[in-house]
């Protein structure tokens with residue numbers, strides 16, 4: 121049978137959770153006075169929505185093959201990403217063989233180099249790439265993790281990100297990661313509060329449960345060193361995550377050298393491509409890299425990033441991104457566990473990370489998950505979510 125080609129690519133936007141998991145309404149732990157680079161401005165301290173963390177919304181990319189098979193993926197990027205797909209990237213996708221993902225990636229990346237490389241553009245390319253892997257899996261009637269070389273273990277094991285590691289422990293997760301609440305602008309009092317939250321949580325979860333702190337790019341080297349050292353001694357903090365701006369490779373190098381022996385430095389969720397990660401690796405910036413497969417260039421690029429990290433003895437524990445991460449992590453020896461982002465507002469129960477956008481999105485039970493062998497990424501779009509196609513070509 122001839123290899124199907126791609127008949128059409130379509131880009132949609134949708135609001136209210138899903139790919140853009142920060143696009144929540146009402147009270148939610150993910151928007152409860154989280155420390156950010158904007159927290160130096162008191163007006164933007166209480167809520168990340170106040171400075172526009174959710175302005176983009178979700179992007180949904182659909183690719184339809186000549187045999188009628190449709191692949192899709194969701195990520196962030198919203199309307200500007202939809203414009204890039206429809207007006208620029210479509211030409212490299214339509215007419216191509218469904219198997220030629222490497223070629224399509226290279227053309228999308230090189231054609232956008234003059235305004236792309238990172239951020240929104242590589243985020244958009246990631247969405248297209250994930251849709252292409254979904255399509256190939258569906259055409260072949262294989263789950264994506266089979267196409268990536270097959271599972272290297274029976275099931276995935278997860279730590280949970282949310283405000284309640286104590287509840288995550290009861291739910292069977294191997295660790296809990298909390299968002300930092302107070303940044304350097306909140307001074308000594310903020311530092312004391314940050315440490316208090318951690319020591320309280322340590323008392324609740326006992327000595328052995330992993331506790332991690334996500335700093336969402338909000339600290340400087342001095343504050344991060346002081347906080348991490350005290351948090352290690354007073355609360356057994358396992359890792360300090362994304363303490364600095366993603367552009368500050370020099371700062372990460374220094375921070376990692378400053379950390380107490382045994383404590384891990386992690387970063388990379390806002391880094392992109394093999395070239396960005398090469399800087400983090402060559403400059404000894406961290407012990408674990410955390411690429412987001414929906415932002416770093418997609419699965420096609422994550423394969424390369426992961427191989428590079430492996431050669432440097434650095435683990436790859438992707439940021440969030442639900443099934444798109446799970447299908448990768450299960451195939452890699454240097455990704456021994458995965459993140460589960462708790463999207464319940466409290467969060468006192470497990471809900472699918474991209475809720476309500478996907479159907480059949482698998483979730484961990486007792487902190488573990490055996491991936492179903494459904495073709496592609498094994499998920500469907502929820503027909504109740506209103507998609508909008510702002511541009512056509």
Ligand SMILES: C[C@H](O)[C@H](O)CC(=O)C(=O)O
Pocket residue numbers: 150154281298299334336389439440459461
């Ligand atoms: C909790 C963090 O601020 C962010 O929303 C998610 C994240 O960075 C992570 O899961 O890691």
Ligand SMILES: [Mg+2]
Pocket residue numbers: 334336361362389439
């Ligand atoms: Mg993070």
